[in-house]
Amino acid sequence: MHVRTQPIPLHLAGAPVAHPVERGERLVDRRIHDPAAERRALVAGLLSTPASIAPKYFYDALGSALFGAICALPEYYPTRTEAAIFEDARPEIVAAAGTGKQFVDLGAGDCRKAAGWMPTLAPSRYVAVDIAGDALARALMLLGFEYPDVDVCGVITDFTRGLDLRRDLAEGPTTFFYAGSSIGNFAPADAKAFLHAIRRHCGNDRDSGLLIGVDTKKDPRRLQAAYDDAAGVTAAFNRNALAHVNRVLGTRFAADAFAHVAFYNEALSRVEMHLEARIPQTVTIEGIARTFAAGERIHTENSYKYAPAEFTAMLQLAGFASVRCWQDAAGDFAVYYAA
Numbered sequence: 590m591h592v593r594t595q596p597i598p599l600h601l602a603g604a605p606v607a608h609p610v611e612r613g614e615r616l617v618d619r620r621i622h623d624p625a626a627e628r629r630a631l632v633a634g635l636l637s638t639p640a641s642i643a644p645k646y647f648y649d650a651l652g653s654a655l656f657g658a659i660c661a662l663p664e665y666y667p668t669r670t671e672a673a674i675f676e677d678a679r680p681e682i683v684a685a686a687g688t689g690k691q692f693v694d695l696g697a698g699d700c701r702k703a704a705g706w707m708p709t710l711a712p713s714r715y716v717a718v719d720i721a722g723d724a725l726a727r728a729l730m731l732l733g734f735e736y737p738d739v740d741v742c743g744v745i746t747d748f749t750r751g752l753d754l755r756r757d758l759a760e761g762p763t764t765f766f767y768a769g770s771s772i773g774n775f776a777p778a779d780a781k782a783f784l785h786a787i788r789r790h791c792g793n794d795r796d797s798g799l800l801i802g803v804d805t806k807k808d809p810r811r812l813q814a815a816y817d818d819a820a821g822v823t824a825a826f827n828r829n830a831l832a833h834v835n836r837v838l839g840t841r842f843a844a845d846a847f848a849h850v851a852f853y854n855e856a857l858s859r860v861e862m863h864l865e866a867r868i869p870q871t872v873t874i875e876g877i878a879r880t881f882a883a884g885e886r887i888h889t890e891n892s893y894k895y896a897p898a899e900f901t902a903m904l905q906l907a908g909f910a911s912v913r914c915w916q917d918a919a920g921d922f923a924v925y926y927a928a
């Protein structure tokens with residue numbers, strides 16, 4: 590067992606740090622601790638016109654719980670449709686990806702999606718990668734108990750700023766796993782660069798590859814409903830970003846003074862989420878008075894949708910030579926294995 594005996598000295602930020610995780614699961618903290626830069630970026634987004642908040646501000650403790658609730662909503666089809674495709678195509682996916690490899694879970698969260706693959710993919714080593722360190726530590730402890738024969742470890746990092754896991758991966762064939770259509774948060778050019786980075790991590794190993802779940806284009810009314818549910822959970826999730834921002838910046842955004850707005854932008858193939866000022870208001874941000882006119886919006890998220898032919902082409906452009914795709918009967922979601 591590794592025990593962290595001292596607080597992390599700032600000049601060592603980014604260096605490997607062993608957390609006190611039970612049973613020898615290793616957790617490495619590779620965050621670049623630059624809270625000042627994070628704050629500056631957040632402030633710049635809020636002072637811009639149109640204003641924006643990065644989607645990562647959704648995921649404080651309450652926001653992560655609300656996202657869990659979103660995944661169970663009747664309107665939010667992606668999570669359950671992806672799970673159904675995994676279930677139906679499991680033998681074919683296992684045959685394509687191969688067993689006994691290193692399994693790298695990008696955006697592991699509570700590691701439950703990956704846990705579903707443990708019995709069949711039977712990885713030799715499981716590397717969970719996520720920005721939320723506390724949740725990761727808990728999830729890894731559980732997984733270590735469930736699968737004592739798997740070498741379980743975790744990496745805390747914000748890989749949306751660029752993926753570099755070379756120090757944390759073992760040699761040998763590796764299956765990368767990026768589920769839930771999280772790739773949809775990237776603009777297409779950034780998505781392609783991210784896929785390219787995964788491809789580079791696969792190196793020359795023909796037995797390495799990427800298993801990825803991606804949402805498809807569909808009736809705009811269904812897309813809209815998935816991001817503007819009747820129970821208002823997504824609205825609460827969206828507004829919670831303001832509560833998070835208030836804690837980070839010491840601002841006094843009144844979350845209920847903003848309306849949840851979500852719609853499918855067909856020209857750009859993305860669902861957009863915004864927070865729209867219900868009434869004119871002024872918020873002091875780092876000493877600067879930022880006035881929001883009634884109806885003015887803060888852009889909080891894009892969620893891009895890809896037709897299977899488009900995403901297959903993107904995987905190929907990123908350097909993957911072979912791409913397989915599985916879908917549900919309605920074509921609501923797609924799962925790809927690219928090698």
Ligand code: AVJ
Pocket residue numbers: 659667769770771772773774815816823890891892
């Ligand atoms: C976690 C980015 C895949 O875009 O569907 C769900 C986030 N936002 N409802 C998505 C989200 C509103 C989700 N991703």
